[in-house]
Amino acid sequence: MRGLSRIYIYVIISVVIIAVAGGILALYLYQSRAPAGSIKIGFLGPLQTEYGDAGLKAVRLAVDEINRAGGVMGRLVEIVTYDDGNNPAQGVTGFRKLVEEDKVVAVFGIHASPVGLAILPIMEKYKIPVFAMGSVSDSLDINVSTNPGYKYWFRFNINASMHGLMIYYPAKAIATQLGLKKFGLLYDNHLWTAPVVDIVKRAIRSDGFELVYEGTIDIGKTTSFVPHLTRARDSGAEILLVWNAYGDAKFLQRDYDDLKPPFVLIQFDGVGMRPEQWNITGGKISYQVFGFFVYGRGSAVDPKLRAFYDAFKQKYGHDPLFYAPFIYDAVYAWKKAVETSRSFDGDSVADYLERNGYDGICGRWRFTRGHAPLYGEDYISTMALQWLPGGRLVVIWPSKAAEQQFQPPPWLKR
Amino acid sequence: MKSNPYWDLYILAPPLAVMIITPLIIGSIYLQSLMILSYLFGVIVAIYDFFYIRSGYINLGYTYMVASAAFAVAIAMRIHSMSLSIPASLLISLAMCSAILIPMLRLRGPFYSVATLLYPFALAPIARLFPDVFGGDAGIYVRPIFSDFTSLYYSSIALGVLTFAVVSIIMSSRVGVILTMIRDDEILAESSGVRVDRIKILSHILVTIMITAIMFFYTQVVGAVSVELADPIPILIYALMATAIYKPGSSVYSFIAGIALWWLDGLLRAYLYDLRLIIISILLISIYILRRG
Amino acid sequence: MIEIFLFSIITGLVYMLMATGFNIVLGVSKMVNLAYGAQIIITAYIMSTLLDILPMPLAIISSIALSLAIGGAIWQSLWIFRRDLILSIVVSIAIALFIEGVILKIYGARLLSITIAGGEVLGISSQWFLAAVASIASMALFYIIMTYTMLGKRMAAVAENEDLARYMGINVRLTSMASFLIATLFASIASIAITPLYAIYPHIGWYYLTIVLAVVVIGGLGSIAGSLASSMILSLTQSVAAYYIGSPAKDLIPLAILISVLVAKPEGIFGRGVRWA
Numbered sequence: 001m002r003g004l005s006r007i008y009i010y011v012i013i014s015v016v017i018i019a020v021a022g023g024i025l026a027l028y029l030y031q032s033r034a035p036a037g038s039i040k041i042g043f044l045g046p047l048q049t050e051y052g053d054a055g056l057k058a059v060r061l062a063v064d065e066i067n068r069a070g071g072v073m074g075r076l077v078e079i080v081t082y083d084d085g086n087n088p089a090q091g092v093t094g095f096r097k098l099v100e101e102d103k104v105v106a107v108f109g110i111h112a113s114p115v116g117l118a119i120l121p122i123m124e125k126y127k128i129p130v131f132a133m134g135s136v137s138d139s140l141d142i143n144v145s146t147n148p149g150y151k152y153w154f155r156f157n158i159n160a161s162m163h164g165l166m167i168y169y170p171a172k173a174i175a176t177q178l179g180l181k182k183f184g185l186l187y188d189n190h191l192w193t194a195p196v197v198d199i200v201k202r203a204i205r206s207d208g209f210e211l212v213y214e215g216t217i218d219i220g221k222t223t224s225f226v227p228h229l230t231r232a233r234d235s236g237a238e239i240l241l242v243w244n245a246y247g248d249a250k251f252l253q254r255d256y257d258d259l260k261p262p263f264v265l266i267q268f269d270g271v272g273m274r275p276e277q278w279n280i281t282g283g284k285i286s287y288q289v290f291g292f293f294v295y296g297r298g299s300a301v302d303p304k305l306r307a308f309y310d311a312f313k314q315k316y317g318h319d320p321l322f323y324a325p326f327i328y329d330a331v332y333a334w335k336k337a338v339e340t341s342r343s344f345d346g347d348s349v350a351d352y353l354e355r356n357g358y359d360g361i362c363g364r365w366r367f368t369r370g371h372a373p374l375y376g377e378d379y380i381s382t383m384a385l386q387w388l389p390g391g392r393l394v395v396i397w398p399s400k401a402a403e404q405q406f407q408p409p410p411w412l413k414r
Numbered sequence: 415m416k417s418n419p420y421w422d423l424y425i426l427a428p429p430l431a432v433m434i435i436t437p438l439i440i441g442s443i444y445l446q447s448l449m450i451l452s453y454l455f456g457v458i459v460a461i462y463d464f465f466y467i468r469s470g471y472i473n474l475g476y477t478y479m480v481a482s483a484a485f486a487v488a489i490a491m492r493i494h495s496m497s498l499s500i501p502a503s504l505l506i507s508l509a510m511c512s513a514i515l516i517p518m519l520r521l522r523g524p525f526y527s528v529a530t531l532l533y534p535f536a537l538a539p540i541a542r543l544f545p546d547v548f549g550g551d552a553g554i555y556v557r558p559i560f561s562d563f564t565s566l567y568y569s570s571i572a573l574g575v576l577t578f579a580v581v582s583i584i585m586s587s588r589v590g591v592i593l594t595m596i597r598d599d600e601i602l603a604e605s606s607g608v609r610v611d612r613i614k615i616l617s618h619i620l621v622t623i624m625i626t627a628i629m630f631f632y633t634q635v636v637g638a639v640s641v642e643l644a645d646p647i648p649i650l651i652y653a654l655m656a657t658a659i660y661k662p663g664s665s666v667y668s669f670i671a672g673i674a675l676w677w678l679d680g681l682l683r684a685y686l687y688d689l690r691l692i693i694i695s696i697l698l699i700s701i702y703i704l705r706r707g
Numbered sequence: 708m709i710e711i712f713l714f715s716i717i718t719g720l721v722y723m724l725m726a727t728g729f730n731i732v733l734g735v736s737k738m739v740n741l742a743y744g745a746q747i748i749i750t751a752y753i754m755s756t757l758l759d760i761l762p763m764p765l766a767i768i769s770s771i772a773l774s775l776a777i778g779g780a781i782w783q784s785l786w787i788f789r790r791d792l793i794l795s796i797v798v799s800i801a802i803a804l805f806i807e808g809v810i811l812k813i814y815g816a817r818l819l820s821i822t823i824a825g826g827e828v829l830g831i832s833s834q835w836f837l838a839a840v841a842s843i844a845s846m847a848l849f850y851i852i853m854t855y856t857m858l859g860k861r862m863a864a865v866a867e868n869e870d871l872a873r874y875m876g877i878n879v880r881l882t883s884m885a886s887f888l889i890a891t892l893f894a895s896i897a898s899i900a901i902t903p904l905y906a907i908y909p910h911i912g913w914y915y916l917t918i919v920l921a922v923v924v925i926g927g928l929g930s931i932a933g934s935l936a937s938s939m940i941l942s943l944t945q946s947v948a949a950y951y952i953g954s955p956a957k958d959l960i961p962l963a964i965l966i967s968v969l970v971a972k973p974e975g976i977f978g979r980g981v982r983w984a
Contacts, residue, residue, distance in 0.1 A: 016696050020678075020686070027685040047687045050908065053816045083687035087645075088553065088638040089451060093680055096444035114553035114640035121558075121637060137552035191542055218945070224714040224835075227946050247818055271818055280820040318817075472793050516969050524739040525928045527796055528920055529969060531741070535917045536965075647913070651804065654797050691808030698801040702794050 038076045039344065041334075042098035044091065045109035045133070047083040052111060054321035055133045056081065059108050061308075061315055062331035072335050073342070080104055084115055091115030092122065099126045105344040106131065106334050108327060113137035116153075124149040127346035129337075129353075131330035133323045136160045138195050141370025151350045154371045156330040157323070158293070158382070162375045163268060164196035166291045167241050168203050170384035170397040171266050174289070174406045175209065175239055184213035184237030184263065186228055186252075188244050196243055213237045219246045225255040233261040245270035250281060257284035260411045265289065266384065274319055278391045286389045287409035289396065293322035294362055295383050304361040329360030425666050426578065429673065433571055443563055447635055450570050452676035454632050455652070457574045458625065459672030460665035463657040464581050465621050467668075468590075469614075470597035471526055474646065475514050475533035476653060479622065481644035482510035482537070483629040488554035488639040489547060496559070507626040508619065515618045519611055522600070537644040553640030556633040570631040577624055581665055584620065589613060648679060648694060655698050658705045712943075717835050719942035720842035725897045725915065726922035726934040727849065728890035733928060734866040735886040738785050739792075741799040744916030745806040746781070746891060750774040750898035751907055752810055755821045771895045778891030782884055803912065810909040821903045838900035845896055849889070849931075862886050925968050927975025936976055940964070 043059055045052035056079075063077045071077060080102045082094030091112070098104045099122070106129045110116050116135030120143060123130050132140075132155045141159055144150045158166065175181070183204050187193040204211050213235035215228045222228075229252075232240050240263050242252060249269035256265050266289040269277075273292045277285060294305060308328060312320040334349060336358055341348035357366040363380045365373050373380045377398050384397035386406060394403045433453060437446055458480060466473040473479075483503075490503035517529040541548035548554065560566040584590055592613045595603040604610050633639055643649075656671035682690040725747065732740050740746075753773050757766035781802055788794040853859035861882045864872040873879050922941060927933030944964070968975060 016693065016700065020682075020693055023689075024681050024685045048690075048811055048816050048909075050816050050818055081684075081687070083683040083690070085642070085683070087642045088640055089632070089636045089643075090680075090683060092636050093444075093448055093451065094683065096447055097680075097684060100442055100444040112640070112642070114638050114642065117552045117555050118636055118638035135552075139552045139555075189539075189542060191545055194545055224718065224946070226714050250820070276820075467793070470792075472796055474796070513966070516966070520969060521974075523792060524733065524737065524796070525974075527792075528733075528739060528928065529924050532917060532920050532924065532965065535913075647804070651800065654793075654800070658793075658797070688812055689808070691804050691811060693808075695801040695803075695805035695808060698804070699798055702797045702801075703788075 037074075038078045039072065040078045040080050040102055040104045041331075042095075042102065042104035042107040043079055043081045043109045044084055044094050044098060044107055044115075045111050046086045047081060048085070049111070050321060051134060051323055052083070052109070054323045055109055055111070055327050057316055058312070058320060058324035058328040059331055061312060062328045064315075065311075066331070066335060072338055073344075084112075086112035086115065088112075088114045088118040092118050095119045095122055099128050104128070105346075106349070108330060109133060110135045113140060116140050117143070120144075120147075120150050120153065123152050127152060129154065129334065129346050129349045131156055131327065131334060133157055133327040133330070136163070136192070141368070141372050144371045145369035151354060151371070152346050154330070154333075154350075154353055154367060156326045156333070156365065156373065158375050158380060159370075159372045160192060160195040161199040162372075163192075163243065164198075164200040165203070165375065166293075166382040167243065167266055167268050167384075168200045170289065170291065171239055171241050171264075172203075172207060172209075173384075173397055174264055174266065177406060178264075178408060180238040180264070182210050182212045182236050182238045184215075184232045184235065184240040185211065186213075186215045186217060186232070186240060186242045188246065189216040189218055190245070192245065193243050200241065213240070217244055217248055217252075219244075219248060222248050222251065225252040226259065228252075229255055229259050229261050232263065233259075237263045239264040239266065242267035242269070244268065247271040253277075253281050253288060254284045256288065257281075257286065260409070262412055264406075264408065264412070267291065270322075273322060275393060276319070278387065278393070283391065285387045287386065287407065289384055289386045289406065292383045292385055294325045295385060295395065302361065308361050325362050329358065329362050329365065332360060333358035333365060425670070429670060430571070430575070434568075437564055437567055446563065446567055448677070448680060450567055450635055451632070452673045452680075453574055454570060454628050454635075455649075455676045456656075456669040456672035457577050457628055459653045459656045460578070460581065460669040461621055461624055462653045463668040464585060464590075464665045465593070465617050467657045468597060469593040469617075470600075471518055471522075473514070473518075473530050474527050474650060475530035477644050477646050477649050478514055478530075478533035478537055479511050479625055480629065480649065481534070481639075481641065483507045483622065483626040484633055484639045484643055485541075485548060485554070486510060486626060487630045487633050488549070488556050491556050491633075503630065504623060504626055508622050511618070511622045511625075515615065518614055518618065531646070534644040534646050534650075538641045541641045549640070553638050555638050556636075558637070559634060566631070566634055570635075573627060573631060577628070578665070578669075580620075580624070585665070589617060593617065651694060651698060652676070652679065655694075655701055658702050714835070715943045715946040716939070717839045717842075718946070719939040720846075721838050721897055721901050722918060722922050722938035722942055723935050724842040724845055724893050724900075725919050726926070726938055727846070727931055728893035728897075729919045729923055730928070730931055730934050731862075731886045731890045731893075733923070734930070735862050736786075736789065736865075736883040737869075738789055738883075738887075739796050739799065740781070740785065740887075740890070741796060741916065742781055742803040742806065743890075743894060743919060744912030744914070745803040746774065746778060746894045746912075747898045747902070747915050748810065748907060748909070748912040749777060749806055750895040751821065751902040752814060752819065754899065755814075755819055758821065767899060770899075771892065774895040774898075775888055775891055778888055778894075779884070781891075782887040785887075786880070786883065803916075807909045807912065814909070816908065819907050834900075834903055841896050841900045845893055846935075849893075852889070858882070858885055921965060923975075925965060925975060927977035930975060930977040933975050933977030 043056050045055055047053065047056060059079060063079055066072060067076050080098055082098055084091040084094050098107055108131045110132040111134035113135045116132055117140060129152045134157060135155065136157060136159050138160055144153050185197060187197055201211065213232045215231060242249065249267055249272050268291045273290050305325060308325055309319060312324060333353060337349040337352040338344055341352050354367060357364060364378060366379055367373060377400065381398060383395055383401060385393050386396045387393055388407065395401050396404065396406045433449060436449060462476055486507035487503045489506055490499045493499050493502060514530060514533050517526050521529055592608055595608065596610060600610060652675040656675055657668045659667050659671040682693060729743050732738050750770050754766060754770040757769050761769060784798055785795050788798055861877045864877055865879055865882050869879055922934055922938045926937030
């Protein structure tokens with residue numbers, strides 16, 4: 001590796017450095033050359049993951065629509081992004097950059113709870129409204145509710161505990177419909193499920209049901225759910241509630257279909273709550289029930305939500321991940337707050353939202369003391385959908401959006 | 415390996431001067447926090463160079479140590495008395511990091527590297543098992559000790575300088591020489607009567623203590639600790655890149671390169687996030703080939 | 708309980724297939740190929756694109772062929788720097804990152820799903836049947852190569868003592884390349900067998916790598932028999948633990964095995980002495 005090869009390497013390094021420097025310079029100048037009078041908002045999130053990607057796309061869609069209609073208070077909106085990689089150090093650095101250097105008037109995004117926690121003091125200091133699409137840990141709610149300086153934080157997503165209820169409520173409805181008593185729980189072996197399981201167990205107890213099985217999923221390593229399903233069956237479970245956020249549920253769905261155990265399956269599959277799931281599993285999800293944060297298709301669904309789904313699909317070529325409609329509403333909520341209070345100022349925006357909330361495509365956003373949205377049929381609700389043979393996906397819960405009742409699988413003894 | 419380590423320290427003067435003067439000229443806390451984080455990262459890299467690269471034991475689980483130290487600090491800070499927190503954080507950190515000493519005493523070469531790579535991935539399951547200790551979903555929030563950012567800033571600089579002083583003393587001492595001997599031919603060193611295992615243990619303890627001290631300031635700047643800190647990508651990559659800039663064990667150059675890479679990472683995240691990995695991988699290969707080709 | 712055994716064995720077979728590839732390269736060429744996880748991923752992504760244009764059998768063959776070509780390029784890069792441990796490790800990491808970056812750029816961050824085999828065979832999902840058959844066939848092929856062919860004997864000789872092998876006239880370079888290509892073939896087969904069952908994303912290659920590393924370290928670095936034993940042990944304990952211990956405590960078991968092995972017999976269950984490149 002002498003002579004020529006060395007020169008070659010020098011050339012590569014020089015080219016890369018020049019290209020990178022040039023690219024950064026170009027982008028910096030491009031960003032600085034923004035139309036006069038435009039206003040900047042920031043997007044801080046894990047841009048190289050599916051969540052960050054979906055969130056940013058939704059924000060871009062909203063901003064494009066807003067700008068086409070004349071902007072906010074006559075000023076066009078510009079998005080400045082920073083990739084935090086779910087890392088608090090990068091999150092803090094990125095937040096400071098957006099707020100101090102780019103002078104954004106609001107920040108959207110935030111997926112990881114540690115990032116949310118880390119930026120709270122900085123948010124307080126600069127009085128910048130933050131609209132989180134994730135960061136679902138209850139400790140955020142607690143911090144915000146006990147510290148008036150953190151009022152600028154709003155989470156446009158149901159918090160961790162609510163993830164539990166969104167499966168439990170429809171499960172309870174099904175259990176009531178069929179007269180079932182014995183519940184089983186299967187959830188990710190991850191920090192996020194702790195408050196989920198906690199609230200569900202309490203609900204099971206207080207509603208007089210019996211918990212007969214509890215199992216955990218090793219994320220990314222569970223190649224077969226047969227042990228879990230047979231154990232649940234042997235424990236006498238009549239309905240199994242599942243929480244998986246990382247895509248392993250695909251296995252579960254197939255194994256359940258292969259095994260056909262004598263219990264109902266209702267699941268939170270963070271990745272699989274989408275129409276494509278039928279094809280992805282080769283149709284092996286008949287009779288299975290999925291909790292959906294939002295679902296934009298179906299006869300009883302709000303037409304505004306369906307319009308969003310269509311617009312997203314048209315612009316990006318695929319249906320949106322569940323984060324998308326939530327953060328889309330957040331952008332419009334911010335716009336409403338600004339226009340009503342005639343100011344971009346953080347205090348005005350925060351006070352307005354705290355008092356009035358926002359009626360969006362996902363429902364009515366009304367915030368708790370911890371600035372999490374109220375969960376329920378009149379506020380931000382979720383849905384439960386059931387797959388039927390032939391690939392039909394129908395809403396079975398809540399009753400006001402339901403297209404039909406839950407259909408028990410034919411192999412169930414009742 | 416006969417370079418005078420004290421000469422190298424003079425190279426530190428210009429960047430140090432810049433760092434000391436900056437808060438007096440530029441008020442931007444964003445820039446200052448970025449400077450401190452990159453500075454601390456530079457020190458972390460310098461330590462990596464001094465101990466692991468110099469001795470030839472390529473520790474791919476370094477981020478496990480960094481994250482363990484950070485957690486140790488965060489956990490210890492829950493005690494509201496500083497005189498107890500400091501020794502507590504050192505003890506916890508030493509306990510957690512002792513696990514990664516095992517491969518060093520039992521394996522060598524590529525096998526050592528392969529075994530150490532597993533450690534960072536083991537931290538997340540451990541954190542999951544004890545959510546009350548490791549902060550659960552949201553990680554651990556670290557309460558601020560410093561009354562204002564400026565005192566935090568200058569204290570961090572002071573710590574960095576102190577660390578370099580310690581590293582330089584050790585490098586020019588018997589320990590430094592033995593570490594180089596281990597890299598050249600460990601078996602020969604052993605048969606010459608050098609107590610290799612003792613040196614390994616001693617150095618490991620020193621490294622752990624230094625990293626813990628640095629992570630104390632890191633957690634003050636960031637305010638939160640979570641398991642993402644253990645992810646080898648990109649921290650380990652930057653450490654490997656920075657240590658390749660000059661000869662192994664040349665901590666000063668690694669330090670400066672570490673600072674530069676942290677800045678580059680920030681810039682890429684802001685302006686070219688979708689090309690970040692590609693750019694870094696090309697740089698990584700090029701730097702290494704250049705240095706060692 | 709039979710179902711659990713059956714599935715542990717199939718899982719273990721796939722783990723073993725992946726680990727064998729890594730071990731071949733480590734044993735014969737003394738190379739630490741940390742781009743192995745990325746190699747497994749890239750086959751899946753190539754296949755997902757080809758499945759849209761070519762009929763399935765052709766798509767599979769083409770993606771394996773393309774992966775072998777990429778594997779050859781990776782081997783060449785690692786071969787040049789193999790005298791320098793740090794450099795070869797770093798180069799393999801850089802290649803892994805580069806592949807990940809390219810995949811991210813082309814395919815985006817979204818989770819990808821591919822379907823190869825649907826339906827059931829003999830009462831188990833066809834995908835699993837395929838995985839089992841592919842793993843067994845590959846291991847059988849490997850056994851035949853090692854025992855009955857000159858290539859196998861050369862590979863064993865080089866693994867044992869490279870300098871001596873060279874003195875005896877064995878072309879070490881070609882042998883190394885052949886072993887790397889075999890490893891790449893195994894990675895591709897494992898990819899086709901197992902990734903349709905996961906939702907894959909660019910970063911998941913590192914998780915595959917950790918599975919491989921765990922199997923390899925426990926079983927014995929450079930030892931094929933060791934990978935067989937440890938992959939079975941790991942998958943069996945995982946499944947049995949999943950059945951009997953629902954709680955998070957079962958996560959500690961693979962970790963406990965790993966640490967015990969490192970403390971008691973660091974060269975692995977079947978490893979032979981502390982090896983130094």
